[in-house]
Amino acid sequence: MKAVVWHGVGDIRLDDVPDPTIQDSTDAIVEITASAICGTDLHFVRGTMSGMVEGTILGHEAVGVVREVGSGVRNLRPGDRVVIPSTVACGTCSYCRAGYYAQCDNANPNGADAGTCFFGGPQTTGPVDGLQAQYARIPFAHVGPVWLPDEVGDDAAIMLSDIYPTAWFGARLAEVGQGDTVLVLGAGPVGQFAVTSAFQQGAGRVLVVDGIGSRLDQARARGGEAIDFNAEDPVAVVKELTGGIGVDRVIDAVGVDAQRPKSGPAAEAAEQQAGQFEQERSQVAPEQNPQGDTWVPGDAPSQSLQWAVEAVAKAGSIGIIGVYPPQMTSFPTGAAMNKNLTVKMGNCNHRRYIPHLLDLVRTGAIDPSTVLTQVDDMPSVLDAYETFDQRQTGWTKVVLDPSS
Numbered sequence: 038m039k040a041v042v043w044h045g046v047g048d049i050r051l052d053d054v055p056d057p058t059i060q061d062s063t064d065a066i067v068e069i070t071a072s073a074i075c076g077t078d079l080h081f082v083r084g085t086m087s088g089m090v091e092g093t094i095l096g097h098e099a100v101g102v103v104r105e106v107g108s109g110v111r112n113l114r115p116g117d118r119v120v121i122p123s124t125v126a127c128g129t130c131s132y133c134r135a136g137y138y139a140q141c142d143n144a145n146p147n148g149a150d151a152g153t154c155f156f157g158g159p160q161t162t163g164p165v166d167g168l169q170a171q172y173a174r175i176p177f178a179h180v181g182p183v184w185l186p187d188e189v190g191d192d193a194a195i196m197l198s199d200i201y202p203t204a205w206f207g208a209r210l211a212e213v214g215q216g217d218t219v220l221v222l223g224a225g226p227v228g229q230f231a232v233t234s235a236f237q238q239g240a241g242r243v244l245v246v247d248g249i250g251s252r253l254d255q256a257r258a259r260g261g262e263a264i265d266f267n268a269e270d271p272v273a274v275v276k277e278l279t280g281g282i283g284v285d286r287v288i289d290a291v292g293v294d295a296q297r298p299k300s301g302p303a304a305e306a307a308e309q310q311a312g313q314f315e316q317e318r319s320q321v322a323p324e325q326n327p328q329g330d331t332w333v334p335g336d337a338p339s340q341s342l343q344w345a346v347e348a349v350a351k352a353g354s355i356g357i358i359g360v361y362p363p364q365m366t367s368f369p370t371g372a373a374m375n376k377n378l379t380v381k382m383g384n385c386n387h388r389r390y391i392p393h394l395l396d397l398v399r400t401g402a403i404d405p406s407t408v409l410t411q412v413d414d415m416p417s418v419l420d421a422y423e424t425f426d427q428r429q430t431g432w433t434k435v436v437l438d439p440s441s
Contacts, residue, residue, distance in 0.1 A: 039439065040094045040170035041418055046084040047326030049095065051418055057166070057174035062109035065178030067101035067119065071191040072169045074418075074435045075199060076225060076292070077360050079426050081159070083334045084322040085293045086362045088159035096169030097123040097156040098198040100191045103182070104172070110179045119182035120395070121175060122387035123199040125154040125165060128180030139384040144177060153384040161363075169418070171439045183391050186399055193398050195436055196230070196405035202390040203358050204230030204290065208238045210356030210381040211286040215239040220275060220284040220348055221261065222341045223291035223359065224252035226434040229408045231288045231358075232261045237403075240286075244278060246271045246344065248296060249428060255408070270303040275348040283350035289342065292359025293321050294335030296428075307337060313367075314338065321364045331423050339367040346373050357382035408434045 042052040057066055078095050080086040103117045113119065125145075126138035133141050145154035146163055157167020165176065175182060185194050204227050213219055219235040221228050224247035235243045236259075245261040247253050253263035264274050275284060297307035297314060307314075317338040327333040338361075345355050346369045355378060373380060397403050421435050 038171040041096060043081060043089050043093050043095055044091055045326070046324050047082060047328055047332040049082055049419065049422065054094065054170070056172055059105060059107050060174065061176065062107040063177050063179045064107045065103055065110055065113060065175045065182065066105040067099070067121065067173050067175055067182070068104050069099045069101040069168055069171060069173055069439045071100040071195045072096050072437045072439055073098040073195050073198070074169075074422060074425050074437065076227070076294070078157070078422075080292075080294060080360060080362070082422070082426070083294065083332050084325045085334045085338075086159060086360065087322070087324065087364070088161055090160050090164050093157060093164045094166040094168075094170050095157045096167035097158070098195055098200070099168035099173065100185070100194045100198065101173070106178065112179055113182060113184070118185040118187075120185055120194045120197050120391065121156075121168060121173075122181050122183070122202075122391060123155050124384060124387050125156065125163075125176055126180055126388055127177050133180070136386055136389045138386040138388045155384070169437060169439070181388060183388075183395060185395075189395065189398055190406070192406035192436065193404060196408060196434075197391050197394055197398065199385070199387065200226045200408070200434070201230045201234075201394055201405050202387045203227055203385040204288075205234045205390050205394060206385040207231050207288040207290060207356045207358035208234040210358065210383070211288050212354045212356070212379065213238045213240050213286050216241040217285040218242045218244070218279055219286045219288065220244045220246065220345075221256075221288045221290060222246050222345060223289070224249070224256045224261075225290065226408050227358065228252070228290040229255055229259060230405070231290050232256055232259045233403065235286075235288065236260060244275060244284065248298065266298045266301070266303055268301045270301070271344055272347045273302070279350070283348055283353065285350060285353050287345040287349045287353070287355045289345050289355065289357045289359045291341035293338045293361045293365055295337045295340040296335050297337035297340050307340065310337070314340070317365070317367050320366070321362055331426055338365060342368055346376070346378065349376070349378060352377045354379040354381070358385065
């Protein structure tokens with residue numbers, strides 16, 4: 038079968054690999070009908086998340102059709118359509134039973150203390166082969182995959198695999214409540230759903246910061262108030278829009294590959310921090326392999342975190358769902374402490390939220406496919422990766438069709 042395989046920093050290939058097989062009684066083999074490229078995948082190629090094992094199949098978002106199940110899978114049958122959660126969980130340990138699927142004691146082969154296990158990640162997360170392939174082995178399939186009704190198409194369902202539940206989780210972490218003014222940092226695919234999730238959880242206003250016009254336009258279409266960090270000082274604008282107080286809640290949907298402003302009033306301050314940012318980048322991405330303007334790590338790893346702390350009101354709260362690797366140690370702790378802030382972060386417990394969000398999609402309360410901007414077949418996947426990596430206008434979310 039064809040699959041997108043990681044061979045090194047700056048080196049991914051579309052390879053022929055062996056078809057997966059049942060290895061444990063709770064496995065399933067799923068024919069993938071839709072997968073997607075996520076910003077997290079780009080971290081592995083840019084080098085801002087290290088520890089990848091050569092030969093690992095990438096991808097952690099997928100929808101597909103069950104083709105085979107192990108003897109321990111009682112809830113699925115061959116022919117069932119399913120959405121696959123990005124994180125892997127056993128369903129029986131104390132963490133899973135409490136809803137903390139991302140901290141499952143049993144899924145990660147590196148042991149209970151290793152943390153989140155997810156598809157297509159580095160050695161510390163398994164590694165478990167990912168979902169950018171024609172077929173995939175799904176461990177703990179008696180718990181993870183969620184059955185899909187016919188009325189929910191692949192374009193909508195693929196958003197339920199990772200980015201919509203992650204955004205929903207981010208709003209929960211940020212403690213969004215009725216009437217809150219919320220700031221979303223980053224208007225990529227997760228940021229778009231963070232705008233929607235904040236409103237769904239009661240926000241009165243949602244401000245959105247990004248530097249790409251097409252993404253800000255999408256955020257406006259969702260009711261967000263757009264702030265372009267390449268044209269304005271985002272913290273100053275937030276203060277102006279909130280009567281000098283700041284926002285009640287912040288959702289960081291950017292992560293380690295943040296870009297600093299290149300123009301506008303915020304660029305000068307960012308330039309003064311260039312040395313600090315470069316030191317951070319060397320720390321989080323000790324191995325880099327840029328090829329022209331492709332696979333270039335973000336040049337301001339802590340920029341989003343700084344803006345989050347500066348823009349939130351005293352006694353406010355911050356939810357961090359943008360990905361930061363263990364090597365990232367920069368955070369404005371003193372400033373956050375002096376403002377009595379609450380800061381929560383983590384990997385999404387996808388399986389906890391997917392059933393509820395699927396109901397919202399099924400009943401027509403939301404059409405998550407509106408975030409989708411491109412659909413590509415497997416032969417063009419490497420070109421899609423490069424274009425998505427370069428943050429080109431109009432490329433917010435890319436879905437792959439492995440069957441073509």
